[in-house]
């Protein structure tokens with residue numbers, strides 16, 4: 001099954017933000033494109049707006065003048081739905097309402113031929129439900145573009161329950177021919193990206209609600225240690241708190257209120273108060289004129305320890321040993337069993353969080369970093385009763401490695417570690433349930449939400465059992481089930497232990 005022929009006309013219905021972007025993509029790829037919008041005059045305005053964007057592409061030397069003129073000549077607004085007769089593909093990008101979309105597709109079926117591919121750009125409705133009322137539901141598919149569609153390469157190609165595999169393949173190949181990176185996925189709430197990304201927001205909100213740290217500190221740790229481009233609070237302020245909350249809500253409802261997708265009360269109250277983020281001037285942060293951005297918690301200077309005893313294998317934090325040596329601090333290696341640890345001269349222990357609470361006065365946890373060498377910031381966590389001299393030694397150690405240090409409250413799994421573990425868990429769960437292939441999940445999360453690594457790449461780097469044990473421990477402390485590892489992740493860890501001959 002191949003992509004649609006470039007001579008085949010493509011229609012875009014609903015010419016708002018997404019419709020215009022999708023139309024531009026199909027147009028620049030070479031198709032004749034027809035635009036239709038229910039609001040009178042809107043399709044013509046959209047054609048003008050797309051024309052202006054093509055002009056800018058010419059200015060930037062990304063399109064020749066001749067290509068622009070040819071593209072403009074291929075773009076036609078339609079006054080009525082009947083003007084879409086003869087199209088080979090219709091992509092719908094109207095308002096996100098099931099009744100409106102269903103009615104539109106029923107009307108479209110009377111206009112287009114039986115071999116016309118019908119696609120919805122819905123982000124949160126069930127593709128199966130949108131196409132459910134069609135006479136020929138096999139030709140109906142989800143084509144989920146990301147905003148701005150001309151710039152973002154990812155397209156989720158969603159096969160509904162009744163979608164004919166040939167239709168899904170044709171949509172997939174067509175998206176690829178348009179220069180996009182399609183990923184195939186099944187019709188489940190949030191598809192791929194919006195499903196697997198939920199913990200990125202949820203864990204930050206949970207740490208904040210549990211008084212683990214303030215938004216500025218959590219954001220700084222997610223960026224400086226986790227390697228994420230933006231923290232969860234600043235990102236949701238950019239997306240719009242109402243938009244982000246409504247996606248969370250729809251995924252949670254779509255999974256029949258599965259506890260793993262529980263929305264946040266703190267975000268609910270924020271939305272109710274009208275603090276929707278940048279667009280309303282205030283969200284988690286204040287964007288009004290003159291407002292100051294709060295600083296993350298950053299520990300004051302502390303003395304570096306003279307030496308560090310490294311006991312056992314530090315696992316995902318093993319790179320620290322070399323960094324400590326490079327900083328001129330003596331490393332005394334010792335054999336050890338179980339998870340590795342750093343013993344500081346005062347006798348206290350510093351260890352990578354394993355999802356347990358650091359309940360002893362002699363224990364400090366540090367958070368996971370994507371790359372300890374590149375990390376600008378490291379979070380430390382300890383019980384309120386920790387020996388102050390131990391916290392100071394731990395702070396001094398990371399400062400000697402050139403890191404800023406944020407001391408956060410004792411929430412199990414800290415910030416980066418629990419976020420990454422939960423993303424990995426949802427990725428394993430989705431693949432085990434047949435939603436998508438692991439490579440497609442990795443592609444989707446890197447391209448759709450800019451994660452520095454795909455969940456499966458991350459899991460391989462951290463070790464096959466790491467996320468499972470971290471979440472199993474967090475779940476012991478927070479038994480709501482929200483962080484409970486999935487059966488798929490459990491199986492993956494068991495299989496890894498069987499291969500390695502470790503008793504499980």
Ligand SMILES: NC(=O)c1ccc[n+]([C@@H]2O[C@H](COP(=O)([O-])OP(=O)(O)OC[C@H]3O[C@@H](n4cnc5c(N)ncnc54)[C@H](O)[C@@H]3O)[C@@H](O)[C@H]2O)c1
Pocket residue numbers: 013014015016017018019036037038039042092093094095096097100104121122123124144145146147
């Ligand atoms: N905005 C995003 O970031 C984004 C990203 C991915 C997917 N989506 C999805 O794309 C769709 C469109 O979103 P948007 O942000 O472009 O919305 P938008 O409000 O910018 O545009 C919607 C357009 O649809 C038109 N419309 C409404 N009902 C119609 C009908 N019955 N027939 C024809 N036209 C009709 C409206 O006049 C409007 O021009 C939604 O399903 C949304 O969930 C949005």
